[in-house]
Amino acid sequence: MKRLSRDVAAGLLFVAIGVAALVAGSDYRSGTLLNMGPGYFPRIVSALMIVLGALVTLAGLRQRTESTSRPWPWRALVLILGGLVLFGLALERVGLIVAVVALIATSAFAERERGILEAISLSAVLAALAWLVFVKALGLPMSVWPEGMAN
Secondary structure, eight states: OOOHHHHHHHHHHHHHHHHHHHHTTTTSSBBBBBBBOTTHHHHHHHHHHHHHHHHHHHHHHOSSOOOOOOOHHHHHHHHHHHHHHHHHHHHHHHHHHHHHHHHHHHHHTTTTTTHHHHHHHHHHHHHHHHHIIIISSSSOOOSOOOTSSOO
């Protein structure tokens, strides 16, 4: 039995996520280009994911050579997905800054060669950027620090 190449597997995953997002957002009103509803942008992004997934899948199927049979990078997969889950659970409880630092610190070590100084500096820069974009520029009402600390 021939194994799917990574491109085919990734493309099919993109298509599945795009279809799932379309189904999940099907109850939202889309509106028009000039009067966008809450479902307009998610539908556009979902459609783009489906198209991108289809293109990646087709490119993977057209490859003449068999892809190298390397093992899946389980460490990276677990750490990156774990960082996202940690961020989602921590955001409301400990605030944006701590949640972003936890996400980046966890995900940064998906690559074995990543150093601690690099992870700390990346966490600090991205936490500051998230604060600037979401709190200052967009004015989203979210907790920046854990309760008891100044916002």
